[in-house]
Amino acid sequence: MASYGDQSPSLECRKRSKSKKKGLPSIHVLLLRPTQFNVGYSQIEKVVASTNAQLAEATTKKEAKKILRNMNRRKKVPVVYGPGGEFFMLDHHHWARALWESDVKFARKQVNYYVIADLSFLEPADFWEEMKRNKWVYLNSCGEPQRPECLPTDVTTLQDDPYRSLARSVRGRRKGWKKTKLPFTEFIWADYLRTFASTFAPLVLEGQRLESKENHDLYDLAINLCRAESASALPGYLGPIVPQEEEEESEEQQQLQEEECQSVPDIEMSVAVGCGIISVL
Numbered sequence: 527m528a529s530y531g532d533q534s535p536s537l538e539c540r541k542r543s544k545s546k547k548k549g550l551p552s553i554h555v556l557l558l559r560p561t562q563f564n565v566g567y568s569q570i571e572k573v574v575a576s577t578n579a580q581l582a583e584a585t586t587k588k589e590a591k592k593i594l595r596n597m598n599r600r601k602k603v604p605v606v607y608g609p610g611g612e613f614f615m616l617d618h619h620h621w622a623r624a625l626w627e628s629d630v631k632f633a634r635k636q637v638n639y640y641v642i643a644d645l646s647f648l649e650p651a652d653f654w655e656e657m658k659r660n661k662w663v664y665l666n667s668c669g670e671p672q673r674p675e676c677l678p679t680d681v682t683t684l685q686d687d688p689y690r691s692l693a694r695s696v697r698g699r700r701k702g703w704k705k706t707k708l709p710f711t712e713f714i715w716a717d718y719l720r721t722f723a724s725t726f727a728p729l730v731l732e733g734q735r736l737e738s739k740e741n742h743d744l745y746d747l748a749i750n751l752c753r754a755e756s757a758s759a760l761p762g763y764l765g766p767i768v769p770q771e772e773e774e775e776s777e778e779q780q781q782l783q784e785e786e787c788q789s790v791p792d793i794e795m796s797v798a799v800g801c802g803i804i805s806v807l
Contacts, residue, residue, distance in 0.1 A: 550599065552636040555622045556680050558603065558615045561657070562710070563667035563677065565620050565684045566691030573624035581629065594630065603639040606662060607646040609653050616642060616662050616709070623681045664710045669720045689716035689726070692748055702752030703762040711761050718757055719748055 577597065584590035601621040606614045615622065618637070625635050642662075645653050654674040657663040665672050668687050678684050693715035696702035703715055719726070726744060751757065753767045 550602075550638045551640075552598070552638050553603075553605075553613060555626050555635050555637060556682070557613055558605070558622055558637070558639075558681060559608070559612050560619055560678045560681060560684055561614055561616055561663040562619060562713070563664070563672060563685060564687035564690055564713070565623055566688070566694055566712075567686040568688070568691035569620055569694055570624045570627065573620060574627045577624060577628045577630070591634075594634065598636070598638045601637065603637050604642045605639045606642050606657070607644040609646060609648060609650050611646055613639070614657070614662075615639075619681060619684060623684055626681055661709055664713055666713065666717070669717050687713075687716060689720045692716070692719055692726070692745075696745070696748050696752055697762070699764075702749040703757070703760065703764055706761045708761045714760055715752065715757075715762075718760060719751065722751060 580593050580597075581590050584593055601618045603618045603622065604616040606616065608614045622637055625637065628635075645656055648656060654663070657674075658665070663674065663677075665674060665677075667685065668689075690712055693703075693712050697705060697712070697715070703711075705711070725747065750767065753764055755766070757763055758765075
């Protein structure tokens, strides 16, 4: 994994900038405060490889900048202003970490962001109560409850959760579960799959990727577990696996539901600030 090396975040990235095009604000990834403890390293590795490959195809610096700019516009990070003027990111932790791990120059490891709410006027204790009330923070690390003060200080210290990678790999209309507009759903499904650790743990201890093609039997098992009745209360539950002909009949309806879900932002809520309401777009 990447390290700071001789480049000090305090010297090089305390300056916030704005994109010249359309005034999109940007911030260095090291200034973002995570609101979760874990990521899936497997997913990050794929994003890093894809990012580096696309940038390597650029024939000029101008073209490379355009490619990176387009990537950032597709992954705008929602943030909340917190105590001390900190930027707490509510989504796209994987993209921010992947950008840090990529071959992009240090000074250009910046992401576009938009502000959900300004809670900088709150004391830390009240701030975290508001964050929890709005479900803007996930205080759980690999199945274990955690305190807000233990959250990583930046994206470089986010830890791997192999079950999160497995949960993401089996998400899909014809797989284990479907995407919803609720936050942190991958972690909810990861914690569910973790309850079957006796089956998956040996591979985790060996450092193997649970979702790899070499482990296709366990991959299929994960899908079946997600479709079992024991998962029926989880967001995005698809129901029992049905015969192929019945599934094909319901395919169009499921596709419409997923498209409707994708048209709604991942974060859809509002927070009272003072006497007014800040709406989440």
